[in-house]
Amino acid sequence: MFLAVLQGVSELFPISSLGHTILIPALLRWTVDRSGESFLAFVVVLHLGTALALVLFYRREWVAIVRALAASVIRGKLSNDRDEKIGWLLVVGTIPVGLLGVFFQSAVRGLFGSPLPAAAFLMLNAFIMFFGEWLRKRQFADQHRPSKPIETISYADGVKVGLAQGLALLPGISRSGSSIVAGLLVDLDHEAAANYSFLLATPVILAASVLEIPKLFEADAHVVAVQAVAGGILAGVTAYASVAFLTRYFQHNDLRPFGWYCLLAGAASFILFATKVIT
Amino acid sequence: MKALAGILVVVFVILAALAIAHPLDSHIPLSKALGFANDKPHTKHAIAYFVLALLSLVWIRFQSNAAKT
Numbered sequence: 001m002f003l004a005v006l007q008g009v010s011e012l013f014p015i016s017s018l019g020h021t022i023l024i025p026a027l028l029r030w031t032v033d034r035s036g037e038s039f040l041a042f043v044v045v046l047h048l049g050t051a052l053a054l055v056l057f058y059r060r061e062w063v064a065i066v067r068a069l070a071a072s073v074i075r076g077k078l079s080n081d082r083d084e085k086i087g088w089l090l091v092v093g094t095i096p097v098g099l100l101g102v103f104f105q106s107a108v109r110g111l112f113g114s115p116l117p118a119a120a121f122l123m124l125n126a127f128i129m130f131f132g133e134w135l136r137k138r139q140f141a142d143q144h145r146p147s148k149p150i151e152t153i154s155y156a157d158g159v160k161v162g163l164a165q166g167l168a169l170l171p172g173i174s175r176s177g178s179s180i181v182a183g184l185l186v187d188l189d190h191e192a193a194a195n196y197s198f199l200l201a202t203p204v205i206l207a208a209s210v211l212e213i214p215k216l217f218e219a220d221a222h223v224v225a226v227q228a229v230a231g232g233i234l235a236g237v238t239a240y241a242s243v244a245f246l247t248r249y250f251q252h253n254d255l256r257p258f259g260w261y262c263l264l265a266g267a268a269s270f271i272l273f274a275t276k277v278i279t
Numbered sequence: 280m281k282a283l284a285g286i287l288v289v290v291f292v293i294l295a296a297l298a299i300a301h302p303l304d305s306h307i308p309l310s311k312a313l314g315f316a317n318d319k320p321h322t323k324h325a326i327a328y329f330v331l332a333l334l335s336l337v338w339i340r341f342q343s344n345a346a347k348t
Contacts, residue, residue: 073337076344091334102327103312211323 008238014177093162121172122266132181
């Protein structure tokens with residue numbers, strides 16, 4: 001249940017869920033067989049719960065976006081419709097992160113899926129957020145680039161945000177953190193960048209969990225069926241509360257508090273693992 | 280552009296078929312990353328290639344309409 005809450009919160013807060021699911025069991029000295037069928041099935045359900053919470057939270061937006069996209073394909077022509085533009089931005093933004101995930105996920109997890117690199121990348125995640133905030137302030141003040149709504153960014157900028165989201169393959173780098181920073185750098189304000197980041201994350205998390213559903217039917221998976229269902233519901237509820245909080249938070253606040261958290265948590269973990277206080 | 284989109288459809292369908300058949304030895308560089316290695320079925324790669332083929336078809340649709348107008 002602790003893992004379910006951790007997943008629901010850390011998937012959407014810009015603090016890296018993958019980094020936390022590597023670091024916290026190692027810090028607490030849990031012996032988790034991360035490649036075991038029952039654990040993988042459990043993780044699939046947690047992701048499914050998170051994705052469904054996102055779909056539920058943005059249900060009105062998704063209905064409008066899917067309708068606008070379908071109408072655009074049937075018409076065979078792009079229009080000036082806001083939902084249609086956001087829909088195509090999400091499509092072009094999802095392609096790079098989807099391809100990076102399919103092609104490189106296994107290799108990256110194999111190389112960096114241990115506590116020490118995760119701690120180092122968590123510190124890097126902090127610097128990405130600090131640097132993004134600093135750069136956006138400079139753009140705003142020196143180059144007089146005011147914030148603009150999501151539907152006015154270009155498709156090239158949509159691809160850039162999608163590519164930034166791909167950094168989250170590295171354990172410790174946050175999906176929402178990197179895509180919110182990229183959103184800020186293409187002139188979105190914090191609220192719009194966060195909303196765009198969560199909309200962009202939805203198809204990726206949903207596809208990743210749906211594609212893993214066969215793992216639920218493997219031999220040992222049924223052992224954790226009850227825990228998985230309860231965990232999935234808990235992860236969904238926590239994710240819904242997290243996205244509700246974050247969309248309000250980013251109306252008036254920025255990424256720096258999360259940056260400080262990642263810097264301190266990453267540095268403390270790095271020292272503990274590098275000095276072999278925890279092995 | 281329409282011809283390019285058409286070529287992309289064919290290429291992605293062939294890549295999807297290769298990911299389903301996964302005929303290559305897993306020691307060949309990039310064969311695992313591209314989903315062609317014979318170590319296990321590469322369903323995710325096949326789906327990704329099919330989605331790209333589908334998006335290329337949508338691109339053809341947009342190009343056809345642009346040519347008419």
